[in-house]
Amino acid sequence: MTTEIKVPVLPESVADATVATWHVQVGDKVTRDQVLVDIETDKVVLEVPATSDGVITSITQEEGATVLGNQVIGVFSAGEAESSSETEAKAESKDAPAASTESSAKVIDIVVPVLPESVADATVATWHVAEGDTVTMDQNLVDIETDKVVLEVVAQDNGVIGKIIHVEGDTVLGAQKIGELNAGATASVAATAAPVQDAVSSDEIASPSVRRLMSEKGLTAADVRGTGKGGRISKEDVEAAANKPAAAPASAPAPAASQELGERSQKRVPMTRLRKTIATRLLEAKNSTAMLTTFNEVNMKPIMDLRAQYKDLFEKTHDTRLGFMSFYVKAVTEALKRYPAVNASIDGDDIVYHNFFDISIAVSTPRGLVTPVLRDSDQLSMAGIENGIRDLAIKGRDGKLSMADMTGGNFTITNGGVFGSLLSTPILNLPQAAILGMHKIQDRPMAVDGKVEILPMMYLALSYDHRLIDGKESVGFLVTIKELLEDPTRLLLDV
Known part of the structure; x- marks a missing residue:
């Protein structure tokens, strides 16, 4: 044909x-x-x-x-x-x-998963295997880090890892080949086949003009690191290899990541993709919005008494602990119903009002701060909220958050109080119009009915985009949350 x-x-x-x-x-x-x-x-x-x-x-x-x-x-x-x-x-x-044993090993490409529409490229974060390692089906081979989530690439079959094309730190695209798996092979077969692959690799990964340039520069394919698709070598790669400083003598110690300065030292570490994204988004929020913060304080004694009274029964009934976050989410959801502008966002010259309540919960993970979304909070019970937040926190800790977990959200709650923060001004989580900061609950002397009492008090901080939310609405929203938390029975009576 x-x-x-x-x-x-x-x-x-x-x-x-x-x-x-x-x-x-x-x-x-x-x-x-x-x-x-x-x-x-x-x-x-x-x-x-x-x-x-x-x-x-x-x-x-x-x-x-x-x-x-x-x-x-x-x-x-x-x-x-x-x-x-x-x-x-x-x-x-x-x-x-005897060759039938080697030919039974089928080479399977290890490729980057298809990236979400909003993600242009990704980074090879961690290889969990090395060339020549024996792997089993569904074993995690490599973690691919995007701006928002970490994607796992698993083995499609039992076999031996062949060539690793892109190492940790390389930038890759969706569906790009980053390695090879010799399916059905054993370690000895893969080791036998490796020299043959290396022998032909120089012709396969470099065009004639590139090979001619390598000859002029006195380089071989092993001296040049290919950055093209499938590890292909470009002329720019050859020029970069030719301009690379000569290797230090064998007697000289290799430079370390940290520089020794007598008793003092410093270490230079590249920012992760997530950390760079966080930095960009925070600067964007600060520079592109009219952000303002208003404060209030709330007496947490009623909620603490209620929690102490029913926490054991709550855990026995619902198989989950009763924390403070379920009260916060319930109060925020009710306040959002009363002040729709806080639940809205700006899209160009339009204001988008949302008739649903998806709350982003700030979660600290080993990779950085992320804001997975608790969806339809108005339809969740207290137990449902606690279970949802717990699941998101576990996923964040284990690096299992998906794009679906991270996408959307109309309002953010961040609780710096778990780390001891007494007062802060949270930064907006674009494109949202507001974010609520909760803080440490601390005993303080307060005037109650003309008398001084020691009460567990907590500061609330609401940062909002003044282009969309006026001062009257922001203060009213924050006062509503204060009143609902100081009298939690109002959450049940919807008053």
Whole structure:
């Protein structure tokens, strides 16, 4: 069957492209997914792979030719290479029966999961295996970190890890190949096959022009780290390797991450992707909103007495602990119903009012602060709220939060009191219009009916976007929360 080799669909802003490098010639046998030609635009280089095994029969556009999207630039006959390879395989199997053991090992690509629409790229966070390690099906091989969540890539079959193309810290795209798994292989078979793969890798991962440049620079494929798709080496990679400082003599100690300065030292660590995202979003919130903070205080004694009275019975009945967060969420939800502007957001020149109540709960994790969403809080019981928050906290601690857990949210609650904070001004969680900060409950002398009493008091801080929320609404919202917390029976009576 004859198959046309076409230029990929070009991006909207790109009118035409150039045939950069043909990696095959007429008469060459090719295998499925082998890169046939590189198409260069003014922005990116596109690779055109073979859609099946076959033989190149014609090349109509040579290197340097200007082409359009979907234009036919060559033809190959599918199936011919397969039949000839089958014949060779049969001949080899008669002459070398021992080879059947090695051929039973099927190479499976280890690829980055498909990334969510709002995520452009990701980072290889942690490889849990090394080349040559034996793995089992569904074993976690590598963690891929995005701006919001950590994705796990598991083994699709039992086997041995082959080549790791992208190491920890590399930036990768969705569905990009980052390694290989020799399915069904044993450690000895994989070790035998490894030299063969290394022997041909230089031709597969570098175009003729790149190999020529490596020869001019006196470099080999092992000296250059490929940053292209599938570990392919570009001219920029060769230039970077050529300009790299010469290695220090063997006697010189390797530089450490921390610099010794006598008894003093310092350590330089790159920011994680999540930490960089947090920094960007906090600066954006500070610079793009008219943020203001208003404060109040609340007497927590009624809730503490209620909790002390019913916490054992509550835990026995619902199999979960009764904490303060369920009271906070209930009070916030009721206040949001009374002040819709606080539950709204700004989208361009429009105000979007939400008729549902999804509360973001700030959770501290080993990777940083995240705000997973407790959905439909108005429909949850106290036990449902406690269970929901507990599940989100466990997921955050274990790095199991999904994109669904992180997406959305109309209002945020952050509780710095668990760390001892007495008063703070929380920063908005865009595109939300407000955030409530809870703080440490501390005994303080208060005037009650003309007498001084020691009461467990807590400061409330509401930061809000003054472009959308007026002072009257913000203060009224905060006073409503104060009244509901100081008299929790109002939550039951809806008054």
